[in-house]
Amino acid sequence: MGCVQSFREICDRQKNTNVRFSLPAVCFVWQTAMIILFGIFIRYNEESSPRWKEYRREKNISSDIENDFYFRYPSFQDVHVMIFVGFGFLMTFLKRYSFGAVGFNFLIAAFGLQWALLMQGWFHSLDYTDGKIKIGIENLINADFCVAGCLIAYGAVLGKVSPVQLLVLTLFGITLFAVEEYIILDLIHARDAGGSMVIHTFGGYYGLAISWMLYRPNLDQSGRLQGSVYHSDVFAMIGTLFLWMFWPSFNSAITDHGDGQHRAAINTYLALASTVLTTVAISSLFQKHGKLDMVHIQNSTLAGGVAVGTAAEFMLMPYGSLIVGFCCGIISTLGYIYISPFMEKYLKIQDTCGIHNLHALPGVIGGIVGAITAAAASESVYGHEGLLNTFDFEGEFKDMVPTRQGGHQAAGMCVAICFGVGGGIIVGCILRLPIWGDPADDNCFDDECYWEVPQEEADIPPVLQYNNHMQNKDVVESNFTMEQN
Amino acid sequence: MGCVQSFREICDRQKNTNVRFSLPAVCFVWQTAMIILFGIFIRYNEESSPRWKEYRREKNISSDIENDFYFRYPSFQDVHVMIFVGFGFLMTFLKRYSFGAVGFNFLIAAFGLQWALLMQGWFHSLDYTDGKIKIGIENLINADFCVAGCLIAYGAVLGKVSPVQLLVLTLFGITLFAVEEYIILDLIHARDAGGSMVIHTFGGYYGLAISWMLYRPNLDQSGRLQGSVYHSDVFAMIGTLFLWMFWPSFNSAITDHGDGQHRAAINTYLALASTVLTTVAISSLFQKHGKLDMVHIQNSTLAGGVAVGTAAEFMLMPYGSLIVGFCCGIISTLGYIYISPFMEKYLKIQDTCGIHNLHALPGVIGGIVGAITAAAASESVYGHEGLLNTFDFEGEFKDMVPTRQGGHQAAGMCVAICFGVGGGIIVGCILRLPIWGDPADDNCFDDECYWEVPQEEADIPPVLQYNNHMQNKDVVESNFTMEQN
Amino acid sequence: MGCVQSFREICDRQKNTNVRFSLPAVCFVWQTAMIILFGIFIRYNEESSPRWKEYRREKNISSDIENDFYFRYPSFQDVHVMIFVGFGFLMTFLKRYSFGAVGFNFLIAAFGLQWALLMQGWFHSLDYTDGKIKIGIENLINADFCVAGCLIAYGAVLGKVSPVQLLVLTLFGITLFAVEEYIILDLIHARDAGGSMVIHTFGGYYGLAISWMLYRPNLDQSGRLQGSVYHSDVFAMIGTLFLWMFWPSFNSAITDHGDGQHRAAINTYLALASTVLTTVAISSLFQKHGKLDMVHIQNSTLAGGVAVGTAAEFMLMPYGSLIVGFCCGIISTLGYIYISPFMEKYLKIQDTCGIHNLHALPGVIGGIVGAITAAAASESVYGHEGLLNTFDFEGEFKDMVPTRQGGHQAAGMCVAICFGVGGGIIVGCILRLPIWGDPADDNCFDDECYWEVPQEEADIPPVLQYNNHMQNKDVVESNFTMEQN
Structure with a gap:
């Protein structure tokens, strides 16, 4: 802890939020890298290739x-809306960080999905011939999913980091995601259609982390x-x-054709x-006078979608x-009422959007629910064929039974947590380096740092505002008239 | 009338908008009831069950x-967007009731769709085996439709009721809806794919009502x-x-596969x-200087979708x-220009969103259009098979002819009006009880009653605001600089 | 040029923005004409007619x-959202022209799609029997596409024209669109699924133009x-x-079933x-301090979608x-940084939304990319059948080869530019007539001209505002209390 503390002190120098060279440099270099890697690796599959008609006849x-x-x-398309409008606008709640919320969300999602196509492709869609x-x-959907993991992480640091840091966070986030996803889904053979573990917990x-x-004291x-x-x-x-609204599409987007997608949508x-x-x-119950708090309505109403992510396709x-x-x-x-203030005060975790309550915790619950539902599966409920299809008991896992599958689900859960915490600490270390252009402590949550913000009349103190108004005599006169009526 | 009047007086006591116990209590009890009832009654159908593959082979x-x-x-998904974003945001037009508009819309829709699945299920999807x-x-779509009826009703009382009242309104509304729908569609055998009668008129x-x-004088x-x-x-x-945009999906969501959905979308x-x-x-014509009124653009542009609801699937x-x-x-x-002011002044009906002009009246027109179109149907236009499929002339209605169908459509219309007016009066009586936490007359249309509303600088009178600004010297100075340039 | 100049002077009389008679007159007359023309010409096709079941069996x-x-x-539905919400809200960026942006967009799109169904129908869907x-x-999608051309044009004149002018612009725009589309797609046999040429360039x-x-000096x-x-x-x-988000749907909406739609979506x-x-x-690079400009993020991020419009369905x-x-x-x-200011200063083209940078220029690039990609097509990449299907080498074009197709694509490009510039000059002449109710130079970008705009407290100068506040004593007192804490 002392080591972490001193590392922090070294990094807290005078802040300079000018990203005029670092941001363009990162964007250009990474996008160029994407083009080269796509040129080497990425091709259309049979269903998007002009040879589809021949393939159709063959099959x-x-x-x-x-x-x-x-x-x-x-x-x-629904998932796409969730990534760009859903996550983007959910974070616009701050009074002066709406540009950053929706704009940086846009930037990192657009980068992340390209990198995700590559990373996930190497693990899942590589044609060895x-x-x-x-x-x-399906790859596009998975890329959007992968991006979701990083956007969740953005929620925790919203307003406190520079766009360059966010791009770094995304680069490592996508990489870690692809690895943990491969371990959880392919090696451990856990099922996680809606990503309670793979996306939300991680x-x-x-x-x-x-x-x-x-942490900013x-x-x-x-x-x-x-x-x-x-x-x-x-x-x-x-x-x-x-x-x-679109969460049912999120949880059903990559489940099995037919009943799999149908059931996942209903459950969600x-x-x-x-x-x-x-x-x-x-x-209402925990607020004086029983008034509702917008923070809860904006966030906690979504927790159920997170928590059925794994089990949505099960019975x-x-x-x-x-x-x-x-x-x-x-x-x-x-x-939101108890844990977030506690975490900030005692654990030194400042979580701007409360992602702990919306993603991490419900994600863990979702993993547990998934493990229990899987362990409780039986042929009497699923039918013989249904059980095999739903849990994909085939190939090297053809001897798997539901109870063991439950154990594998739980193991997947642990992997997700480890990758999340471990990866976050390492990436956090990197992001503390004093080269990223992040804002000073008194300058956080302010779009002025990274955006040309339009000057508004309300920003001008009243005396000046009044003079200002006098210049637009028409407006003032019409208002006077209105007042007199 | 005198009786109604005195009942009103009895109920107008000192208002207390604290819903700290009533709202949580209603939410918890009703949600628990939903869980129990779902546990007893609700299962997946063949198409969402893991036995789908077997069913496919069989069929x-x-x-x-x-x-x-x-x-x-x-x-x-389009209908879902209409229910939550469409209805929710349509009602955000009031200057200080946007939280209530979109938030309570969210709450009652989320409750309503659960109760609708049960109520409609008992009437339409009960497996007697x-x-x-x-x-x-299809049940999810119908549940959303059912909720739409209650959200329309919310439009009339927007800003004047408490969330507890809204939940009561929804509970009874869904119940009445399911009954009138059963009478209109199953007993009377009227067709109403887009719900001109069943949803909008009701x-x-x-x-x-x-x-x-x-009524608040x-x-x-x-x-x-x-x-x-x-x-x-x-x-x-x-x-x-x-x-x-999504109304074509609304009117075509539950019409026949193939040409039915296709034609309903085009007509809408x-x-x-x-x-x-x-x-x-x-x-423009009825406004001095020909200026457009946002109220009309926001609402009346939708009336055509309501009015083709019944006939959209017909020719x-x-x-x-x-x-x-x-x-x-x-x-x-x-x-909006003539009837709403008239209704408020002479009929003592205060209709915040003008639902009379957007839903009730166009709904009645839609019912009439449906009856005429049905009565005018002929084999020369529909083809023999097309006529039977479109109007579902089979089973006990296999001897039905288009002209008689027209009469049945008109009968359905009357049932919808009766259920709407009658049900509204009864539920209105219940909602007048002085126990629901509704706002006082000088406190309506104000989110402060039920929401923690963020304090804004604009709320602070200018003198204080100026001092306030002085504390943020940076801001002020930068503004001075800007003014001097 | 002198002639144009003097024509301009003749037309610049005293401005009167009252459209109380012209706007309703145009709306009523045109809508009535639509009803008559639809009555004479428009019917359902086999797939939306009740005879679909018979047709299915036949085929x-x-x-x-x-x-x-x-x-x-x-x-x-995605395209529909782009037309009404996408284009509409993209133009709401002006501080006091949001009603006009979203409202007039709504009006002209609603008219345009009806006229487009007729115009495009005469050229493409006329049943000669x-x-x-x-x-x-597919006709609905094409009508929406056709409307998009006019909405793009609206972007250039946003805030400077009356709704009547916009309706005239749309009437001629749709007509020109249908003709150039027929020439480009049918006569020249260029392919343009996403409309880089046909929609965006035109x-x-x-x-x-x-x-x-x-031009307003x-x-x-x-x-x-x-x-x-x-x-x-x-x-x-x-x-x-x-x-x-929905651009992949735009570019894939009318491409070939199967791999055509699939590939177009991926490319976009x-x-x-x-x-x-x-x-x-x-x-970031071209702004002092490296701050991002919202104008660029709002607009230039879309240019890639425009530029792959033609080639999206190709390899x-x-x-x-x-x-x-x-x-x-x-x-x-x-x-946005260099060309727009240059065009305004030297070419006398005032382009409110910068459509030159978002549509015209990327559209031309898209046409060129399409021509190159088409010319480079080969059977080794597409397969024999794939090549024929993708480029539609059949009927009178069955002897076409890719290199020649490339030439045809380029020819199509030129037609789109000519129709755009030529048509725009003619329509611009018509719109300069002093009868359309357009705003004066000091009255542009102001919703007050054509809309009943709600009075806001912020519009009232501070002294009055303070008095105003004093009337709402509760509010003020609560604020004082808050200040003292």
Whole structure:
């Protein structure tokens, strides 16, 4: 701890938020690298290649509509909206950091998805005959998923880092994600369609560990900017609602064709509905006068979607989904009320968006729910064929049984946490280097650091504002007239 | 009337908007009830169960893509967006009630869809072999539809009721909806794919009757908060546009596979386009200086979608759709200009969002259009098979003829109105009880009652604001500099 | 030039923005004309008619899911969102023109799509057996595409024209569009799935030519209104993101079933991702202190989608898409920094939204990329069947070869530019007539001209505001209390 402390002190020099050379340099170099790597590695798969018609005949596929595109494209677009509008607008709640929220979210997602196509491609879609990664719609969805992990981490450090740091966070985040995903899904053979473990737990702990490494003892110097204003809260609700509405698509996007996608959508739909009611209940109950807190409505209502991520494709049953949502609404809201202040005060983890309560904790719950549901699976419920299909008991795992699968699920959970915490600490160390252009403690949560912000009349003190108004005589006169009426 | 009046007086005691115990209590108890009822009654249907593959083979279905999920999921997601973003943001136009608009919309929709799955399930999806309700994607769409009826009613009482009242309104609204829907669609055998009658007419009159029961003679005490501000009008346009764009999905979501969905989408697309032009025309014509009124653009542009709800799947013909939209744009806008003030003044119905002009009246028109189109149907236009499929002339209705179907449509219309008005009066009585925590007359349309609202600098009177600014010297100085340039 | 100048002077009389009679008149007359023309010409096609089931049997189509509706409806809805929310909100960035941006966008799109169904129908979907236009989902998508051309043109004249002028612009724009599209796609046999040439190049130059004809030397009199405010920039990001996210649907909406749609979506997805990084890089590099400019992020990030429009369905290869996006991000952002000021100062083209940099220039690049990619096509890459399908080498073009196709693509490009510039000059002449109710030079970019704008407290000068506050004593007192704490 002492070592960490002294490392921190070394890094806290005079801050300079000018990223005029570092940001363009990183963008150009990395994008050029992407082009080269894509040129070497990435090709279309059979379903997106002009030879699809021949492939169709070979495989005896009767119609173009059976191209995977038509199974997954609607879900893909919903997931895409969640990544860019959902995550982006959810973070616009701060009064003067909406540009950074939605703009940097845009930047790192756009970079991340390219890198994810490569990283995940090497692990999952490499065609060993020619050494190329063959991509189709499912790869795009997985790339968006991978990006989601990094955007979750962004939530923890929102307003406290520079865009260059975010790009570094994303580069390492995607890399770690692809590795842990490979270990969890392929080596351990855990199932995790909606990514409770792979995405949310990993992303959550990754972000929290980074935030812990970047702890700012004097962050209260930016306290004036740390709240919301009326309209920024409404903007954030755009993010919340698009996440909430499209979560069934998120959890069902890469599940099995047919009943797999169908069931995952239903379970997620129900879990989320249940979460809303318990979130409202707890928010009102724990506030003086019973008033609702926008922070809870914006965030905790989504916890149920996180927590059914793993089990959504299993026979969780409709009431099971409601129960998971019920519990997560309570736990997540209590997290905002009790755990977040505790973590900031005692654990030195400053979590701007409360990702611990929205992603990390519900993700862990989701992993546990998934393990239990898997362990409880039986042929009487799933049918023989259904059980094999749902849990993918084939190939080297053809002798797997549900109870052991439950153990594997739990093992996957642990891997996700380890990668999140471990990776976050290492990346956090890197991000503490005094070269990234991050803002000073009294300058956090302020778009002025990295954006040309339009000057508004409300920014000018009233005396000047009045003079200013006098110059626009028309406006003033019409107002006087209005007053007299 | 005298009786109603005195009942009103009894109920108007000192108002207390603290819902700290009632709101959590209702949420917890009802959500727990949902879990229990779902545990007893709700199961997956064949298409969302792991036995789907076996079912496919049995029924000789050649591909997973013929799972109903792929026919309806894109439409479902569009409807879902309409319910949560469309209705939610449409109501954000008030200057200080955006939290309540979008937040309570969220709450009651999330509760309503659970209760709707049960209520509609008992009537429509009960499997008599095991007494379970078997749900799939179509049930989710129907649940969203059912919720729409209650959200319409919310529009009439927006800003004047507590969240607890809204939950009660929803509980009864969903129940009434399921019953009237069963009577209209199953017993009377009316067709109503887009719900002109079942959703909009019922929801509209239900809300208006409740608003009439909750009449507040001194509502002008909240007059300062009853308008919009510039940005709240822009937020409301988000709601308008998502409703407008996705209405073709709404009207086609549960119509027949193939041509049914295709035709319903085309008709709705056209009717809505036509409505926009006549709305703009009337809005400009009836305003001094020809300026457009945002209230009309936000609301009346949608009336065409309501009015083709019933007939969208019939052979309304493209020009027929345009004519319906043409008329509804005119009628709805004139409604906002003349009927709403009349209703408030003489009928004592305060209709915050003007749902009479957007839902009730166009819904009735839609019912009439549906009845006429059905009565005019012929084999020469539909083809023999097409006529049977479109109007579902089979089973006990296999001897039905189009003219009689027209009569049944009209009968359905009457049932919807009766359920709306009757149900609204009863529920309105219940909501007048002085136990629900509704706001006082001078406190309506104010988020302060039920939400922790962030303090904004603009709320502070200028003298204080100036001092406040002086504390942030940097800001002030930079502004001075700017002024001098 | 002298002639144009004197014509301009004749037209610059006293401005009167009252459109109380002209706007309703145009709306009513045109909408009535639409109804009559639809009555004469427009009918459902086989896939949306009740005779679909018979047609299916005739054509041996095995399932309802092969109705074109299911191939294209999800893409259609995404395109629809781009037209109404994407374009509408992208233009809300001006501080006091958000109503006009989103409202007039709504109006002209709603009119334009009806007229487009007719114009495009006459050229492409006319059934010569009965003289009727048979419409289905693909016609709706094409109508939306056609509208996009006019909305692009609106971007150039945003804030400087009346709604009546916009309707005239749209009427002629749609007409010109349908003709040039017929020439380019049918006569010249160029391929242009995503409309780089047909939509963006044409729309861009059409708008620029109109803006040149409507040049206002004293536009700086409205300078106070020409910037953005903080929240208007956030609103504009809603438009940006929905355009960005759904662009893969735009470029793939009318490509071939199966691999065509699949590949177009992948290419667009990649090009757009790449554009974001180079836009950020250039924006930061060319700004003092390296701060990002919202104008660039809102607009230039989309240039990659425009530029792969033509080639998206070809074998552009994933790395090719990245390269196109890379270049367009740079060029478009530099366009905003250097070309737009140059055009305004020296070419007398005032381009409010910078459509030259977002549509015209990237559109031309897209045409060139398309021509090169087509010319480079070979059977070894596409396969024999793939080549024929992708480039539609059949019927009278069955002897076409890729190199010649490249030439045809380039020819198509020239036609698009000529139609844009030529049509824009003619329509610009018409719009200069002093009868359209356009605003005076000191009144541009102001919603007050055409909208009832709500009065806001911030509009009232501070002294009055203070008194105003004093009337709401509660508020003031609570603030005092807050201050003392």
